[in-house]
Amino acid sequence: MTGPSFRDIDRDDALGEAVERLYGCTRAGLLRRAAFGGAAALLATLARPAAAPAAITDLEVLRFGLRFEQLQATFYTQAEEIGTIGDMPPAERRWAQTLGAHERAHVKIIKEVLGPKAEPAPAFDFGEANETPRAFTRTAVAMEDLTVALLGGVTPRVQDRGLTAALLGLLTVEARHAAWARNIAGADPAPHAEDDAMALTAVQAAVDRTNFVVERPRMDGRAAPPFTG
Amino acid sequence: MRRRAVLAALAGATALALVAGWASSGRRADRDRPDPGRALPAPVAPAFTPGEPVALGAGRYVSRWAVVRRPAAAHAAPDPSAPVVTRLGLRTPEGTPNPVAVVARRTGADGRPWVRVRLAILPNGSEGWVRRTALGGYNAVRTRLDIDLRRLEATLTRRGRTVLRAPVAIGAPGWETPRGRFYVRNRLSRYRSPTYGPVAFGTSARSPAATDWPAGGYVGIHGTDRPDLVPGRVSHGCIRMRNPDIRALARLMPVGTPVVIG
Numbered sequence: 001m002t003g004p005s006f007r008d009i010d011r012d013d014a015l016g017e018a019v020e021r022l023y024g025c026t027r028a029g030l031l032r033r034a035a036f037g038g039a040a041a042l043l044a045t046l047a048r049p050a051a052a053p054a055a056i057t058d059l060e061v062l063r064f065g066l067r068f069e070q071l072q073a074t075f076y077t078q079a080e081e082i083g084t085i086g087d088m089p090p091a092e093r094r095w096a097q098t099l100g101a102h103e104r105a106h107v108k109i110i111k112e113v114l115g116p117k118a119e120p121a122p123a124f125d126f127g128e129a130n131e132t133p134r135a136f137t138r139t140a141v142a143m144e145d146l147t148v149a150l151l152g153g154v155t156p157r158v159q160d161r162g163l164t165a166a167l168l169g170l171l172t173v174e175a176r177h178a179a180w181a182r183n184i185a186g187a188d189p190a191p192h193a194e195d196d197a198m199a200l201t202a203v204q205a206a207v208d209r210t211n212f213v214v215e216r217p218r219m220d221g222r223a224a225p226p227f228t229g
Numbered sequence: 230m231r232r233r234a235v236l237a238a239l240a241g242a243t244a245l246a247l248v249a250g251w252a253s254s255g256r257r258a259d260r261d262r263p264d265p266g267r268a269l270p271a272p273v274a275p276a277f278t279p280g281e282p283v284a285l286g287a288g289r290y291v292s293r294w295a296v297v298r299r300p301a302a303a304h305a306a307p308d309p310s311a312p313v314v315t316r317l318g319l320r321t322p323e324g325t326p327n328p329v330a331v332v333a334r335r336t337g338a339d340g341r342p343w344v345r346v347r348l349a350i351l352p353n354g355s356e357g358w359v360r361r362t363a364l365g366g367y368n369a370v371r372t373r374l375d376i377d378l379r380r381l382e383a384t385l386t387r388r389g390r391t392v393l394r395a396p397v398a399i400g401a402p403g404w405e406t407p408r409g410r411f412y413v414r415n416r417l418s419r420y421r422s423p424t425y426g427p428v429a430f431g432t433s434a435r436s437p438a439a440t441d442w443p444a445g446g447y448v449g450i451h452g453t454d455r456p457d458l459v460p461g462r463v464s465h466g467c468i469r470m471r472n473p474d475i476r477a478l479a480r481l482m483p484v485g486t487p488v489v490i491g
Contacts, residue, residue: 101282125366227449
């Protein structure tokens with residue numbers, strides 16, 4: 001077993017479709033293709049000048065990183081507050097609480113680094129994804145895998161060497177999270193000899209497809225009050 | 230004998246000299262050999278390092294609410310076949326999204342997550358179960374508004390600490406402000422009605438005596454154009470505050486805040 005399918009872990013069965021569309025096929029298909037055509041493709045790539053990478057500033061990377069960490073931190077925090085994590089066996093509870101505490105630390109430090117350039121936290125709707133231990137665990141696996149892919153994709157893009165070092169520090173921890181989550185889910189902690197990196201835009205699209213990030217409801221109105229007076 | 234002693238002394242001196250020479254040549258070799266620690270560059274200093282993991286704070290002051298995302302029936306039990314208590318729409322009579330206070334959660338008879346919510350219906354204090362998918366994301370508040378009907382006083386607390394205390398006017402005899410646990414549903418402002426002051430909060434409380442009132446007699450918390458009547462028992466069930474107090478409340482009290490009237 002390599003792990004839960006992306007298809008059946010998120011609120012609207014959307015994350016799996018999004019990730020598979022991004023890769024253009026299932027992960028297994030991608031790996032098969034890479035195994036047969038990888039060497040030739042690599043030689044061809046090395047032979048021609050590299051295309052200019054999409055421009056992305058370190059600020060954009062950090063801002064996206066903050067939003068993504070907020071997504072994760074809220075997912076774990078909410079699951080703990082509403083009691084989902086409390087319903088789990090002790091070893092799983094410790095895992096979930098540890099990851100939540102790490103993600104909150106990540107949010108805290110990135111917010112501090114960004115200072116006034118930090119954007120307000122978006123609103124989240126996880127639907128049923130963190131309501132039961134099973135749904136929570138499967139979503140956590142996908143989320144941690146996606147985080148590793150995100151950091152693998154953006155870290156080589158940043159300009160500042162200190163920021164690169166900091167992101168690598170997060171990447172290794174997130175990889176531990178992913179392996180731990182997979183182990184908890186009864187999946188192979190390290191199913192492949194390498195991890196695929198994903199571009200920031202691809203991760204954004206995957207997150208969009210989950211519908212976890214929602215518009216904050218506007219609870220202010222201008223109607224004349226119809227109250228009893 | 231004497232000659233043997235001299236030879237022994239010479240041999241010892243030679244051995245010492247050899248050992249000393251070997252040792253000094255070793256030190257020279259060490260100096261010439263590159264220090265592996267110095268040959269490799271130190272790791273790049275990270276731009277930031279996260280601090281200690283952040284443990285979750287005490288959740289005893291947290292209340293949760295969510296808006297209705299899909300029109301749904303609220304049932305008497307977490308079971309699609311249980312009697313329907315009421316039907317939840319997407320909007321309040323004031324046109325804002327329709328929020329419900331989240332009280333509890335449970336896996337229902339259908340194996341899916343259900344949520345018990347406080348309902349803005351009569352009789353006051355009604356609750357019902359809705360499928361989790363009928364609601365939007367959870368929102369958390371750490372505030373609570375207490376209305377003391379005997380002392381005619383409102384007290385807003387945040388994380389258990391008082392942040393505002395102000396006098397209020399409440400329902401006159403025959404129009405009593407209902408007692409119970411309710412929640413703030415919306416916040417209205419910029420309307421043209423001096424009677425309600427600059428800001429009015431809608432609540433889930435309803436006046437049993439004012440069911441023929443527009444929109445069904447919901448109890449509001451609002452300002453007034455008659456500050457001289459505050460504190461007092463003068464309204465049709467609403468909770469009136471002086472305008473500076475309602476403005477202060479508007480700055481401090483988010484929608485979803487529990488309102489305890491007693």
